Amino acid sequence: MSLGNSPEDERPIPDESQEARPSVGRALQQARIEAGLTVDDVSSATRVRLAIVHSIEADDFTPCGGDVYARGHIRTLARAVHLDPGPLIARYDAEHGGRPAPTPAAPMFEAERIRPERRGPNWTAAMVAAIVVVIGFVGFTAVKGGDGGSRAQVAEGATPAVGRTASATPKKAKPAAPTGEPSDSAIAAAPQDKVTVQVSAPDGRSWISAKDHNGRMLFDGLLKKGESKTFQDSTKINLILGDAGAIDLYVNGKKIDDTFKPGAVERLTYTKGDPVAG
Incomplete structure (x- = not known):
């Protein structure tokens, strides 16, 4: 004679808190009624069709056209009735299989990383560098010669007009950009x-x-x-x-x-x- 528990005693005790919590659609409906809004008001505010609003409040997400659109409708309706959309979307994911796992990235081929491809000398880059050096040297020589000429003119007695810089016309401040809303x-x-x-x-x-x-x-x-x-x-x-x-x-x-x-x-x-x- 066995003194163990019967199979009926081993059945899990139902979680009353889970059963008492309203469904996604029921929570949206209760919040809408508490906010004093009709289905027409919510539909006009969110641009979600009346038929879809009625279906979501009845926990029928088939007219949404997929999980991505269903989550978007839940988020939009929750904000319209002053609810936090996070817990509602989490409950929807738990009841409908959750979000799909991301696709892992392709592994890197170690052989390609260890043995880089050999390349010959880049003659084009060397030629460009040489041309840049020559142009720079010519430009430096021209600037240096021009500075010498201007110094000679000042030494001969021509007084530079220092006051012209101070008397230059000041720049006008740009007007402030107009705001979008009138005062x-x-x-x-x-x-x-x-x-x-x-x-x-x-x-x-x-x-x-x-x-x-x-x-x-x-x-x-x-x-x-x-x-x-x-x-x-x-x-x-x-x-x-x-x-x-x-x-x-x-x-x-x-x-x-x-x-x-x-x-x-x-x-x-x-x-x-x-x-x-x-």
């Missing part, structure tokens, strides 16, 4: 027949989207801390702020006093007659 004074002096909107992130960061009156995309991306963007149109500017509490707005040269809360998503429209939110 606050430039915004205040903007033409009255247009609407000018400046978006800045002094204390945080936020994803923003800006379109003109024709629906043409002016900017779509992440505005980092300390950065600012200025948009101008003849009729109106349409804005979407992913984190409105981190944004300061200046419309037609005037600061907008808002009560936006951190993390709030705001859709705004400004025209030539503002500052008044549309």
Whole structure:
């Protein structure tokens, strides 16, 4: 009679932490919902098609077209919903076989390195060196003769014009290169027949989207801390702020006093007659 453990007792205990951790698609979906964004918002911000966003959130990476494209989509979607893409890509690699190992470099042939090929004397290089020496000697002789002539002229009594060098016209300093973003004074002096909107992130960061009156995309991306963007149109500017509490707005040269809360998503429209939110 055996007193050992039964096969059922030797079964590995499942890791509850691994089971509790959400999948890649589920983590992206939860972060999107917590950020107050719809699938349409994420698709517009990242330019990833709606069908692919839905498939990734359902952990179906087949429409991505391969592991390389799947990792790129995961990284793009994670940044749009304020997630660190590193752990998500590592989890994707662990579940789908990981990255392919690099191809080793071809070994060096020791025989070729030990026995170098014998070469004859390079007569062309010797001729070029000789010509360079001759030209250099001729040039040195000519310069030396010219210096002697100029010294003789000074000795005969011709006073050199020393003051000409001091009275030469000073070089004008080059103007500073214009910056890409107009200043606050430039915004205040903007033409009255247009609407000018400046978006800045002094204390945080936020994803923003800006379109003109024709629906043409002016900017779509992440505005980092300390950065600012200025948009101008003849009729109106349409804005979407992913984190409105981190944004300061200046419309037609005037600061907008808002009560936006951190993390709030705001859709705004400004025209030539503002500052008044549309």
